[in-house]
Amino acid sequence: MSKAVIVASGGMDSATLAWHYASKGFDVSLVGFDYGQRHSKELEALESIASKLGGISRVITLDLSKHLHGSALTSESVEVPDGHYAMETMKATVVPNRNAIMLAIAAGVAVADKAEVVATGVHAGDHFIYPDCRPEFFVPFAEAIKNANKGFAVEGFRLEAPFITWSKADIAKHGSEIGVDYAITWSCYKGEEIHCGRCGTCVERIEAFILAGVQDPTQYADRDFALQQIGN
């Protein structure tokens, strides 16, 4: 069976991506990263998703927090900002070069595992804030990684970003059609007991389900804040 290595956070995008490849008949392997971020809840979600799909999950530890300083996701001295994801303040959540780092490592794992596909769940909603979610990054990067592993990777080895032109609502709609269990996914950047409903990913998650017309199984501490933000 062909293998697909999924760069996964345990959130709704990567969960949908894992289901997407599993539904196409790939043997999926989820690769998550523990780079000192606060939301380790997402790493637990990773395992639940993998076990539900009969795949495997690996968590790779990167001791980057002391080197990639300045981001709210790895530094205790920077506050995780509340508000809508598409706001300038969300720039504080950027870990420098994060997608390139995760994709490069996942590609190494894929070559060692003889996997054909390495996939990322980046989507159009991320483009405004994260330059490493745009085709200007992904297209040359995919070419570079393919060339870097010639003669070592399996025939047909490639990087894919099937949602790169989709909105998050498109992802939720697709996910509901292929049976993704969103109750076991985790998005919140704050990593408390339940989703906060206030941080960028929570607001974006709530909005995506509403726009997609898909039932949201998530429990939020403050869903009203999100609804206000998105003008609902």
Next chain:
Amino acid sequence: MSKAVIVASGGMDSATLAWHYASKGFDVSLVGFDYGQRHSKELEALESIASKLGGISRVITLDLSKHLHGSALTSESVEVPDGHYAMETMKATVVPNRNAIMLAIAAGVAVADKAEVVATGVHAGDHFIYPDCRPEFFVPFAEAIKNANKGFAVEGFRLEAPFITWSKADIAKHGSEIGVDYAITWSCYKGEEIHCGRCGTCVERIEAFILAGVQDPTQYADRDFALQQIGN
């Protein structure tokens, strides 16, 4: 002062690279990786080089050995092969996607540190064995990483591989002209007390000094083996 982040192993290529940027007036920062390889001697060399240049060195730990299996550099069950570097058996020393992984992380460090340049010492002698040392990898990769960090990296941020068309002898010659102290560098893959003189990097190192007509300050356990291999 402009900063350059050097992907460094402590060997002669990356030492020359560090001296190269220091001699151009850059404030150099050496980034090395401990990915479970046997030759941790190279990491000690890293510190010596940085301190000699008044720069800093960081060693980033990656727990990849259990994920990137099958390489002689990370697995105890695979023997490090003896012989000339340009032999098919040297393929056993490949860590899948290693250069992309190291460059991606170094670029993240560079963005956080507000460095202008991220540099790698890959050279033409590596091309035969390592596809991730070729321009077909490096050129699109450099473009991708530049695009990935737009708005976050300093103006003029870029990846450079100044030796990519050079032979290792060219590097040794250039190094001797700019005063590189090769006595403090470490190449040997076996990581014993002194350089073995038998492994691929030792043979290549000895050959480079001879071809460049530069005095080799290194002590080898079995230099004759290398001389035989290179027909000298």
